Amino acid sequence: MRNGNQRTARLAPYPFAAVNKARDEAKKAGMDVIDMGVGNPDLRPDQSITDFLKSALDEAERQNHRYPPYDGIMEFREAIADYYKTRFGVTVDPGPEVLPLIGSKEGIAKFFLSHMDPGDVAMVTSPCYPAYIGAVAISDGTLYDLPLYEQNEFRPDLKSIPSDVLDKATAILINYPNNPTGAVETRELYQEVLELAQRHDLIVVSDIAYAELNLEPSYRAMSFLELPGAKERSIEFHSFSKTYSMAGWRLGFVVGNEAIVQNILKIKTNMDFGIFMAMQRTGAYVLKAGDSLIQPTREIYAKRRDAVVEGFERIGIRATNPLATIYVWAAIPEKYKSSMEFATGVLKKTGVVFAPGAGFGTYGEGYIRVSLIEDVERIKEAIARIEQSGLL
Ligand SMILES: Cc1ncc(COP(=O)(O)O)c(C=O)c1O
Numbered sequence: 001m002r003n004g005n006q007r008t009a010r011l012a013p014y015p016f017a018a019v020n021k022a023r024d025e026a027k028k029a030g031m032d033v034i035d036m037g038v039g040n041p042d043l044r045p046d047q048s049i050t051d052f053l054k055s056a057l058d059e060a061e062r063q064n065h066r067y068p069p070y071d072g073i074m075e076f077r078e079a080i081a082d083y084y085k086t087r088f089g090v091t092v093d094p095g096p097e098v099l100p101l102i103g104s105k106e107g108i109a110k111f112f113l114s115h116m117d118p119g120d121v122a123m124v125t126s127p128c129y130p131a132y133i134g135a136v137a138i139s140d141g142t143l144y145d146l147p148l149y150e151q152n153e154f155r156p157d158l159k160s161i162p163s164d165v166l167d168k169a170t171a172i173l174i175n176y177p178n179n180p181t182g183a184v185e186t187r188e189l190y191q192e193v194l195e196l197a198q199r200h201d202l203i204v205v206s207d208i209a210y211a212e213l214n215l216e217p218s219y220r221a222m223s224f225l226e227l228p229g230a231k232e233r234s235i236e237f238h239s240f241s242k243t244y245s246m247a248g249w250r251l252g253f254v255v256g257n258e259a260i261v262q263n264i265l266k267i268k269t270n271m272d273f274g275i276f277m278a279m280q281r282t283g284a285y286v287l288k289a290g291d292s293l294i295q296p297t298r299e300i301y302a303k304r305r306d307a308v309v310e311g312f313e314r315i316g317i318r319a320t321n322p323l324a325t326i327y328v329w330a331a332i333p334e335k336y337k338s339s340m341e342f343a344t345g346v347l348k349k350t351g352v353v354f355a356p357g358a359g360f361g362t363y364g365e366g367y368i369r370v371s372l373i374e375d376v377e378r379i380k381e382a383i384a385r386i387e388q389s390g391l392l
Contacts, residue, residue, distance in 0.1 A: 071274075106250075129207070182323070314387075
């Protein structure tokens with residue numbers, strides 16, 4: 001019997017599956033596990049969101065259960081377009097330039113599926129959200145890592161890209177606020193990315209899954225589409241998962257260049273049927289309600305970030321102090337050869353789960369990522385355990 005194909009052979013196992021497996025084994029062995037591995041929010045959505053879904057279920061009872069339109073319901077698409085207008089001052093047409101997604105992860109994979117031919121290169125910042133690496137592998141494309149170095153505040157040096165890579169490149173993917181480093185964008189960087197894309201006829205894929213999770217009022221993320229001319233060659237992905245603690249709902253969207261969005265839709269139309277309509281209506285409610293639903297979440301994550309950053313500083317682990325996201329990116333102690341060795345050691349000895357940096361691609365080695373998905377008391381407990389473990 002055939003075992004998979006060249007595509008599955010190209011795909012490495014999803015790194016977080018291994019993190020979860022190690023966590024579950026530690027739990028099974030009776031350990032009190034403090035899980036700060038995968039970015040899976042422990043908070044629950046605002047009560048008004050679940051209430052809205054319940055009423056949406058009743059209201060359009062018969063209609064709800066039918067297949068939704070392939071390109072999403074207009075009420076949701078209009079709410080997305082209104083959000084872009086109000087939040088970023090960006091105009092997108094809720095018809096062809098907006099597409100609801102079953103979480104942004106599926107849209108990202110379908111972007112690469114619909115835009116990469118054999119030999120095409122996708123330039124992706126590294127370290128990165130691991131699904132990008134898998135998504136390029138699922139497509140016919142080839143990945144080129146754009147290194148994000150700490151000394152460059154985890155922003156890529158576009159001048160260092162070799163010309164033969166640029167010749168073959170079809171797309172450049174950027175993600176700010178950044179998973180896993182917590183770094184944020186600058187307008188200058190975005191401008192440089194756009195100019196590079198214009199010179200080399202590239203598509204720009206911007207992923208702003210954490211745009212609303214600024215942990216300081218002094219910083220507000222921008223949209224790549226704010227740059228004049230960006231929409232001619234760019235799309236932007238968005239997610240409800242972290243902002244509204246709705247990861248399991250699978251709700252996201254993509255906006256931007258019509259041709260690119262419509263090619264993603266072409267793949268989707270042949271592979272899925274979109275999102276349950278009552279959930280799309282709830283999505284529209286959430287976007288309209290906006291900031292009041294997010295502010296308490298920001299405050300919780302900011303306190304957790306402070307607990308990790310202060311705790312790590314005290315025990316001598318060098319870490320970022322992110323302005324946004326739900327992650328702290330920290331250097332492993334020098335005596336460890338790899339992030340896997342350190343993360344495994346910490347888990348076995350203390351029951352604390354961190355995600356090893358190597359899981360985020362080539363340039364993630366040497367670091368661990370801490371997800372802020374435990375409350376402040378548990379974070380303090382985790383740091384105390386590591387301090388007393390003799391591992392440092
Ligand atoms: C940068 C980034 N983009 C996209 C996603 C996927 O989000 P969704 O749940 O909408 O598929 C994640 C999830 O961790 C992420 O970190």
